[in-house]
Structure formats: structure tokens, C-alpha cells
Amino acid sequence: MSSALRASRPWLDPLRTAYLASGLTMNDLSGRVRFAKSKISELLRGVGLYPRWEIVYRLADELGMPNWPLYRLWSQAALETHRSSDWINGCTDRTTVTATHTTPPLDHGAFRELVESDYALYAQVFLDDDQRDNAVSDTFDRLWLSWNEALAHHDTRRYAWNILRTTVMARTPHRDGRPELGNAAFDTVALQNLTDPAHYANELDETVELFTAISRLPDRQLDVIVLRRLCGFTHESASALLGTSLATIRSDERHATRFLDSVIPPPRTEGTAP
Structure with a gap:
């Protein structure tokens, strides 16, 4: 998958879903938005040059999608594909991003208020502060675009968590196909409380080894361990956040x-041969 297509997925996937x-x-669609069918097909397939906002806006408007979260995801992806701010502004100066869709549904806003800080804790394990904030913001924009589908899902919490996880993992460095948790090692309480350099080095080695092992866990078990061991969630709060039964949380752990x-x-004790 090209880097441009990967960056576009947060807004392109909901657009494809709405079209289907x-x-x-x-x-x-071509007749209604007055763009060539080949141009629309190229956009929906994620090939060719990064699309200008006008065509994305017209498609979204025709498909009944809220344009404000779509615009934010489109502009963020444009920056990640090395489009300049001048290019982005040039695309949008002549196209009105109306104010009629700037407020998400009330239940979406209530849900965000309930889980946003917990989502940030999870994202912090994998990403630096800026990337964490962008990932969480993108998650709620993507969720807004598919809010009706989320409400129709058997568990909205699970639906939303899957979006968060996908968004975070897309930004997380990977090694051998597994996410790296190395940055989180420097934020653990154990390391922050160590002042002796030798003890710090030993604790750091053990922590990095643990995080490497955690990264090898299956996805669901990894999430449970991250929430339980690194974020300090109780079984009950992890169950509520993931939209998974308490029995499943305990079994995965x-x-x-x-x-x-x-x-x-x-760990070796003193006097034990290596």
C-alpha cells in the first residue's frame, strides 16, 4: 500500500462505504456531481494524484456525509502526503465548508466526553504527544462519519474501539509486523523513580524486554495488557472501554x-551466573 493511500484511508474508507x-x-454519481466518471473512480480507488477538496466535498455532499470531519481528515492526510498549507488553502478558498455540519450528533459528543481521556492513555503507549492527539482526534472524526453504523452495531463501544485501534496502529512504528512500544518504557513509574544509573540501566533493559514481548501478543491480548499493566485500568473499566465481557478480559489477561x-x-539474583 502506498504512503499516500495509507494516509488517505481515514477519509477515503468512509467515503467508499457511503457510496456503496x-x-x-x-x-x-458522475451526472449528479458533474465530474468525469474516470475521475471519481480514480478517487474512490485511491490511485492517481491526491484529490482536491472540491471533488471530495461534492461527493460527500451528494452522499449525505457530514463535511466538517471529512475536511479535517482530508487536510490532515494532505499534510502527511507532503502537500503544503498553501495547496490545501488553494483547494478550499473557492469551496465553502458550510457551518451546518460543524456540530456532531449529541450522542456522539456525549460518547466522546466519556472515553476521550481513556483513548488518549492507550494511544500514549504507542505514540508521542502530537501523534497521540492527532490519532484521537482522527478517531472521533472517523466515528462521526460512520456514527449511524456505530449505533446500529451490536456494541457501539466495540465499534469505536476498533476505529481507535486502527488509527493508532496506522501511526505506530512497527518491527517485523508488530507495533513497537519502546517509547512507553521511558514513562513507566519504575523508571521515573530510579536515580541510581546502574539500577536504571538494568530496569530499562528488563522493561524493553517486557515491552518487546508484549508487542508479540495477539491484538486483543495486547490491548488488555496495555490497558491493565501500562494504563492502570481495572478489569471492569477495561471491559467497559473495549465493549468486551468481563470474562473475556480476564481470560485474555x-x-x-x-x-x-x-x-x-x-530476574537473576546476586551471585547467580549469567
Whole structure:
């Protein structure tokens, strides 16, 4: 997947979903928005040059999508694909981003208020402050674009968590296909409380080893361990955040702990040969 397509996914995927759900043919859409069918097809397939806002705006308007979160996701992706602020502003000066859709649904706003700080704690384990904030903001914009689908899902919390996870992991450095948690090692309480350089080095080595092992866990177990061990969530609060049963949380934690214990040797005591 190209870097441009990867950056566009947060706004392109909801646009594709809305198009498929609309029942419109490509000919229908072309006639309504007055853009060539080939141009629309190219945009929806994520190929060619990064699209100007005008065509994205017209498609979204025709498909009944809120344009304000879409615009924010489009402009963020434009920056990530090395488009300049001048280019972005030039695309939008002649196209009105109306104020009629700037306020999300009330229940979306209530949900955001409920979980936003917890989402930030999770994202902080993988990302620096700026990337964390962008990932959380993008998550709620993406959720706004698919809010009706989220409400129709059997558990809105689980639906929203999947969007957060996808957004965070898209920004997280990976090694051998698994997310890196190295930056979080420097923020652990154990390391912050150490003043002796030798103890700090030993604790750091052990922490990095633990985080490497955590990164190898299956996705669901990784999330549970991150929330429980690194963010300090109770079983109950992790269950509520993930939209997963309490029994599943405890089962995932048991399996994850068993794996971590199997791959991380116990600490050596003084006088024990290496």
C-alpha cells in the first residue's frame, strides 16, 4: 500500500462505504456531481494524484456525509502526503465548508466526553504527544462519519474501539509486523523513580524486554495488557472501554500473562551466573 493511500484511508474508507450504501452507479454519481466518471473512480480507488477538496466535498455532499470531519481528515492526510498549507488553502478558498455540519450528533459528543481521556492513555503507549492527539482526534472524526453504523452495531463501544485501534496502529512504528512500544518504557513509574544509573540501566533493559514481548501478543491480548499493566485500568473499566465481557478480559489477561511468563526469564539474583 502506498504512503499516500495509507494516509488517505481515514477519509477515503468512509467515503467508499457511503457510496456503496447509496445504491448509486458511477454514472449516476458522475451526472449528479458533474465530474468525469474516470475521475471519481480514480478517487474512490485511491490511485492517481491526491484529490482536491472540491471533488471530495461534492461527493460527500451528494452522499449525505457530514463535511466538517471529512475536511479535517482530508487536510490532515494532505499534510502527511507532503502537500503544503498553501495547496490545501488553494483547494478550499473557492469551496465553502458550510457551518451546518460543524456540530456532531449529541450522542456522539456525549460518547466522546466519556472515553476521550481513556483513548488518549492507550494511544500514549504507542505514540508521542502530537501523534497521540492527532490519532484521537482522527478517531472521533472517523466515528462521526460512520456514527449511524456505530449505533446500529451490536456494541457501539466495540465499534469505536476498533476505529481507535486502527488509527493508532496506522501511526505506530512497527518491527517485523508488530507495533513497537519502546517509547512507553521511558514513562513507566519504575523508571521515573530510579536515580541510581546502574539500577536504571538494568530496569530499562528488563522493561524493553517486557515491552518487546508484549508487542508479540495477539491484538486483543495486547490491548488488555496495555490497558491493565501500562494504563492502570481495572478489569471492569477495561471491559467497559473495549465493549468486551468481563470474562473475556480476564481470560485474555490470563493467556497473555502465561505467554509473557514463558518468554521472559526470571530476574537473576546476586551471585547467580549469567
